[in-house]
Amino acid sequence: xxxxxxxxxxxxxxxxxxxxxxxxxxxxxxxxxxxxxxxxxxxxxxxxxxxxxxxxxxxxxxxxxxxxxxxxxxxxxxxxxxxxxxxxxxxxxxxxxxxxxxxxxxxxxxxxxxxxxxxxxxxxxxxxxxxxxxxxxxxxxxxxxxxxxxxxxxxxxxxxxxxxxxxxxxxxxxxxxxxxxxxxxxxxxxxxxxxxxxxxxxxxxxxxxxxxxxxxxxxxxxxxxxxxxxxxxxxxxxxxxxxxxxxxx
Amino acid sequence: xxxxxxxxxxxxxxxxxxxxxxxxxxxxxxxxxxxxxxxxxxxxxxxxxxxxxxxxxxxxxxxxxxxxxxxxxxxxxxxxxxxxxxxxxxxxxxxxxxxxxxxxxxxxxxxxxxxxxxxxxxxxxxxxxxxxxxxxxxxxxxxxxxxxxxxxxxxxxxxxxxxxxxxxxxxxxxxxxxxxxx
Numbered sequence: 001x002x003x004x005x006x007x008x009x010x011x012x013x014x015x016x017x018x019x020x021x022x023x024x025x026x027x028x029x030x031x032x033x034x035x036x037x038x039x040x041x042x043x044x045x046x047x048x049x050x051x052x053x054x055x056x057x058x059x060x061x062x063x064x065x066x067x068x069x070x071x072x073x074x075x076x077x078x079x080x081x082x083x084x085x086x087x088x089x090x091x092x093x094x095x096x097x098x099x100x101x102x103x104x105x106x107x108x109x110x111x112x113x114x115x116x117x118x119x120x121x122x123x124x125x126x127x128x129x130x131x132x133x134x135x136x137x138x139x140x141x142x143x144x145x146x147x148x149x150x151x152x153x154x155x156x157x158x159x160x161x162x163x164x165x166x167x168x169x170x171x172x173x174x175x176x177x178x179x180x181x182x183x184x185x186x187x188x189x190x191x192x193x194x195x196x197x198x199x200x201x202x203x204x205x206x207x208x209x210x211x212x213x214x215x216x217x218x219x220x221x222x223x224x225x226x227x228x229x230x231x232x233x234x235x236x237x238x239x240x241x242x243x244x245x246x247x248x249x
Numbered sequence: 250x251x252x253x254x255x256x257x258x259x260x261x262x263x264x265x266x267x268x269x270x271x272x273x274x275x276x277x278x279x280x281x282x283x284x285x286x287x288x289x290x291x292x293x294x295x296x297x298x299x300x301x302x303x304x305x306x307x308x309x310x311x312x313x314x315x316x317x318x319x320x321x322x323x324x325x326x327x328x329x330x331x332x333x334x335x336x337x338x339x340x341x342x343x344x345x346x347x348x349x350x351x352x353x354x355x356x357x358x359x360x361x362x363x364x365x366x367x368x369x370x371x372x373x374x375x376x377x378x379x380x381x382x383x384x385x386x387x388x389x390x391x392x393x394x395x396x397x398x399x400x401x402x403x404x405x406x407x408x409x410x411x412x413x414x415x416x417x418x419x420x421x422x423x424x425x426x427x428x429x430x431x
Contacts, residue, residue: 016413060306063261064299065373066385140270
């Protein structure tokens with residue numbers, strides 16, 4: 001391994017403070033006064049200038065590296081087809097792990113009875129969305145909506161997806177994510193309609209997830225018997241068993 | 250897409266996928282017409298978009314979205330013709346003329362960018378999956394620290410520090426490779 005200090009115009013490392021200042025500059029996060037002062041320093045300080053250019057290049061490396069990683073993902077149709085061929089409980093198991101790792105995990109060990117809103121908040125974990133590359137206009141629109149979804153701009157995601165042709169809107173993938181976007185927007189009634197359609201399809205890989213979120217909608221509304229009935233259909237999910245215990249207390 | 254700085258605040262994930270959807274169909278047709286396969290087109294696109302994006306971010310390319318698409322296509326053609334020349338397929342016919350760029354200087358700049366983008370790609374691959382995920386979420390997906398903290402089961406403050414360390418790891422990996430190639 002070469003010794004960077006002997007061979008480079010760059011310092012071996014920069015402080016977190018300096019790094020964050022450069023990052024703020026590159027990402028447009030500086031106020032006008034700070035930017036002006038920083039640009040004055042840039043004009044005079046060649047070392048700082050080199051470092052800004054280097055960070056700029058590294059950020060581009062992350063963007064393009066992440067895009068390449070995303071590129072390996074299949075198209076919507078391939079995802080739907082592939083997911084149908086994988087047991088849905090495999091996804092459910094992954095969701096359990098995700099939930100177990102989540103911030104809300106500690107609630108699972110909390111014995112005190114909770115209100116409906118608290119239970120919902122404790123167990124609700126927004127689906128992070130699909131990383132998909134698209135190659136046609138429709139796929140692009142779907143992907144574009146998914147980017148908005150991941151940015152938590154749920155209304156924008158819904159608007160984009162609704163421009164897709166009916167046959168795409170009818171897929172369980174779209175139905176599920178439209179439902180989730182509505183749920184994240186707090187529109188429980190509309191979300192429930194979409195999730196109901198997905199949960200009715202036992203072949204759908206979103207079947208278990210749709211049941212889980214429908215159960216949470218019932219919890220939020222205080223409809224515990226309905227929530228319990230749905231959760232009882234998810235016996236292999238730890239989070240479902242835990243929530244059932246809470247509801248039965 | 251006027252200048253690099255103007256678009257740093259745009260979502261790179263969205264911009265890159267737009268570039269992909271705008272150009273991949275054209276490239277597949279071009280490569281297939283010129284002795285290649287769809288798989289060849291996919292490889293060429295990955296390499297070419299890296300070069301174009303790097304030059305865009307560094308301000309070496311300036312122009313609007315339409316010009317950016319044209320620029321990507323130039324690089325794609327350049328790379329494909331080079332690949333044909335260097336393989337057994339070189340005796341096969343291809344339709345493009347070989348003077349893709351205006352003058353030697355521009356060709357040399359693209360060649361340098363191809364080398365840089367390969368070093369950057371190798372550096373990013375070397376920093377570990379956790380770092381790649383975190384940095385990708387922040388710089389590529391433009392997720393907030395709060396969002397990342399929630400997904401990665403950590404505090405915002407920790408994520409901020411880990412992000413810094415990951416970027417330093419990437420910086421070190423890049424500088425080592427860069428110097429080896431100088």
